[in-house]
Amino acid sequence: MAIGSTKRYSLLQSLLLCSPLLLLLTVFYLYPLLNLLPASLYSDGKFSLEHYQHFFTVSLYPKILIRTIRISVFVTIICFVLGYPLAFFLAEIKNSKIAGLLLACVVFPLWTSTLVRTYSWVVLFQEHGIINRFLISVHLINEPLRFLYREFAVLIGMVHVLLPLMILPIYSVLKNLDRNLIWAARNLGANNFWIFIMIIFPLSLPGVGAGVMFVFILALGFYITPAILGGPQAMMIATLIDHQINRLLNWDFAAAIAFMLLLTTVVIIIAFNKIVGLDKLYSD
Amino acid sequence: MTESSKGKIMDYGFKLGYGKILLGLFASFMFAFLIIPSIMALPMSFTDTTFLVFPPEGFSLKWYQMVLTDEKWTLPIIFSLKIAAITTLLTLVLGTMASLALVRGNFPGKKILNIFFISPILVPVIITAFAVYGIYAKLHLIGTMLGMVLAHTILCVPFVILIITANLYRFDVSLEMAARNIGANAFKTLIYITIPLIKPGIITAGIFCFITSLDDLILAMFLVGTKRITLPIRIYSQLQFRIDPGVAVASTIFIVAAVAVVVILAFLRRERINVATVGE
Numbered sequence: 001m002a003i004g005s006t007k008r009y010s011l012l013q014s015l016l017l018c019s020p021l022l023l024l025l026t027v028f029y030l031y032p033l034l035n036l037l038p039a040s041l042y043s044d045g046k047f048s049l050e051h052y053q054h055f056f057t058v059s060l061y062p063k064i065l066i067r068t069i070r071i072s073v074f075v076t077i078i079c080f081v082l083g084y085p086l087a088f089f090l091a092e093i094k095n096s097k098i099a100g101l102l103l104a105c106v107v108f109p110l111w112t113s114t115l116v117r118t119y120s121w122v123v124l125f126q127e128h129g130i131i132n133r134f135l136i137s138v139h140l141i142n143e144p145l146r147f148l149y150r151e152f153a154v155l156i157g158m159v160h161v162l163l164p165l166m167i168l169p170i171y172s173v174l175k176n177l178d179r180n181l182i183w184a185a186r187n188l189g190a191n192n193f194w195i196f197i198m199i200i201f202p203l204s205l206p207g208v209g210a211g212v213m214f215v216f217i218l219a220l221g222f223y224i225t226p227a228i229l230g231g232p233q234a235m236m237i238a239t240l241i242d243h244q245i246n247r248l249l250n251w252d253f254a255a256a257i258a259f260m261l262l263l264t265t266v267v268i269i270i271a272f273n274k275i276v277g278l279d280k281l282y283s284d
Numbered sequence: 285m286t287e288s289s290k291g292k293i294m295d296y297g298f299k300l301g302y303g304k305i306l307l308g309l310f311a312s313f314m315f316a317f318l319i320i321p322s323i324m325a326l327p328m329s330f331t332d333t334t335f336l337v338f339p340p341e342g343f344s345l346k347w348y349q350m351v352l353t354d355e356k357w358t359l360p361i362i363f364s365l366k367i368a369a370i371t372t373l374l375t376l377v378l379g380t381m382a383s384l385a386l387v388r389g390n391f392p393g394k395k396i397l398n399i400f401f402i403s404p405i406l407v408p409v410i411i412t413a414f415a416v417y418g419i420y421a422k423l424h425l426i427g428t429m430l431g432m433v434l435a436h437t438i439l440c441v442p443f444v445i446l447i448i449t450a451n452l453y454r455f456d457v458s459l460e461m462a463a464r465n466i467g468a469n470a471f472k473t474l475i476y477i478t479i480p481l482i483k484p485g486i487i488t489a490g491i492f493c494f495i496t497s498l499d500d501l502i503l504a505m506f507l508v509g510t511k512r513i514t515l516p517i518r519i520y521s522q523l524q525f526r527i528d529p530g531v532a533v534a535s536t537i538f539i540v541a542a543v544a545v546v547v548i549l550a551f552l553r554r555e556r557i558n559v560a561t562v563g564e
Contacts, residue, residue, distance in 0.1 A: 014389030021378040021401065021441065029404065029438050032415035039418070082314060089311045100553075104546045105315050109322040111542035113499040115516050116535040119523055120321035123328070123338050130338055160321060163314075214406075221408020223502055228523065238410045245414060258411045269406060 033262060040256035051256035061240070061257075068236040071151060071226075072219035075158045076166075079215050080208070082159070083166035087207075090167070091174035103171070106164050114161055118225045121157045122148065125229070149231035157225040162218060166211040173207030174200075213272040217265055237261055322542075325535035336527050351533040357518065361537070364515040367429065368497040371436040375493045376486060378437065379444030380479075386445070387452040398449075402442040409439070413506040420507055427509025435507050436497040443492040451485030484552045491545050498541065 009017070043050040055061045090106070093099040109117060124131050125147035132144040147153045177200065185195050223238035230236065235243070237257065244254040324338055332342025351357040386398050404412065416435060417426075425431030459481065463473045479486070501516040508514060513521075515534060522531045 009385060009389040011389070011391050014385040014391050017381040017385035017389070018397065021382040022397070024378065024434065025400065025404075025438060025441075028416060028419065028434055029412065030400075032419050033407070033412070035418065036411070036415050085307060086311055086314050089307050100550065102311075102315065104550070105319055108542055108546055109318050111495050111538075111545050112322040113501075113516065113535070113538040115499070115501055115519055116325055116538050117321050119519075119527075119531070119535075120324040120338075122523070122527075123324065123336050124321065128337075160317065163318065217406055218408075221410065223408070223410045238408060241410055241414065254414065258414055261408060262411050265407060 036255045036259040036262065040252055040259050042252055051253045052260075054253065055256060055260075064235050064237060064240050067151070067234070068220060071155060071158070071236065072216055074155055075162060075219045076212055076216045078155070078159050079163050079166040080212060083163055083211065084170055084204075084208070087167045087170035087174055090171050091177075106167050106171075109160075110164050114224050115228075117161060118157055118228045121153065121160065121229060125153050148229065149233050151230065151234045154226050154230040154234050154236075157229045158219055158222060161222075161225055162215045165218070166215050169207040169210040169214070170204060171207070173204050177203055209272060209275065213268065217268055221261060221265065323539055325532045326539050329529060329532035329536050331529050331532070334528060336529055336532060347529040347533045351530050354530075357530065357534060360513050360515045360518040361534070363512050364498055367432045367436060367514065368494045370429070370433045371440060371497040372490050372493040374433060375437045375440045375444050376490055379441045379489065380448055380482075380486065382441075383445055383448035383452055387449050398445070401445050404438050405442045409500075409502040412438070413503045416503075417506045426507060427511055431507055432504065432514075435503045436500060439500060439503060440493040440496045443496065444489040447489040447492065448482065448485050451482045455482065487552060488549060491548060495541060495545060499538065 040051055041047055041049065086106075090099065090102055093102065123129055126132070127144040127146065131147070132141075135141045136144065181199055181203075182195055185199055190198070221238050222236065223242065226234060226236040227239045227242070230239070232243075238261075241254050241257050241261070244250045244257065327340050328336055328338055329340075329347055330343050330345070331337055331340035331347070332344040333340075382401060386394060386401075413435075420426050420431055420435075425434070455478075460473050460477055463477045464470075468476070499516060500514075501520055504514040504517050505520075508517065515537070519531055519534055522528070
């Protein structure tokens, strides 16, 4: 049986096949993105670094940046802490029907619009919402807590949206882990703790790396959940960009912020690629 | 890796004992955490109240009646569905062509091209939306169907590439070689052999495309102009001004679509297993 890519297309054939998509992406994606930099260097029609200076001198903006990074780091950590055991649990289920069903439960939220899931959290977090009512009924609190428009709600909402994206890569790697290695370690006398530390966890690192990178990058640039659950008090970078564009019409300034975010994203991807080596994960 | 090296880690010496119960409880809680907010809109849409409440109070179909007759809802729904359908078609065609070249071609820069095609997933959508707005304004594409389709194609093509390249890597080329031996030319082979065999992958990719296009809020917010709006924009603006259960009804469209995805994918997997065992 001859698998996969043994048949080679000629250079011309390959280029012909790729070119429509390449053209589309270059004109309507690459060029506009690259255009952000020159757009951000203009102020009143003259070349100027004013927007970048403005961002770092007005105290509000670096605060938003730090808040964004802080929330993204927390979201990533929580997703990892919750997601790794869940991925382990999923990879361990023998009955493939149940495993398939539970896997579908993890993947299903991804197909439900982020918007829909986020405002479900609005309903849950409302003052008369079910969470407050529960907490009051077990006498943990006396008055309803105001969850909405605070960082905590944004955190929970983002964890909910991004958790499946942490689980899936880790699950995929754990599932394909060579069990014989565990057996060998056991035979050599290792106990659970060492088996995990020395074998299971290191071998799952490509999945962990992919999950962490994915979640962190998406969290940094997230718009919908922070906008709905956080409001203007818990503003993050993406909502700031939107605010500058649609409320204040500061196009050039927004371009500067957008370019910085884009640059950060690219740098993180490259860094992660160097550290974890994402090519290994490519056999999706 | 031999067959026997699959199976539970726990069978091979990693014992958990009572820890298994804890893990099970934790997992149950996590599944509830994931699922409940995802499907809440479905029961909420049947509420009898004039505001969104969970759990719902009473039972009434009046909100369904409202959404399905009010133009403010039906027009965005139709617009979104149209965009999603055309986007899916375009993305599948462009994406499959590119996947074929990426898997079977051999040219310099193949890896970079691959990453480039997939990159729209990682670039924050608001940056893309904002950047693209500029060029759309110059080309008068704001608010047009073409503009929305092109933008969504860029957003969705990573999924198509990922899925179809994975499919092609596992593809049995000897089937194509057999067809060529019988005398079919390259084009006929493509149509009658290759494409039907990667059909499950195409269907899967198409579903991902459709859902992603339907779900998109940010690109639509920037690029759709003022005359027509898409379903997510309608839901979002409703959330900001007057949250009534109509939003829950519209949202159940997404939930139903998601359930349909899971069902279709499960069905496809079973079919593939059947086809595989026939050969034995």
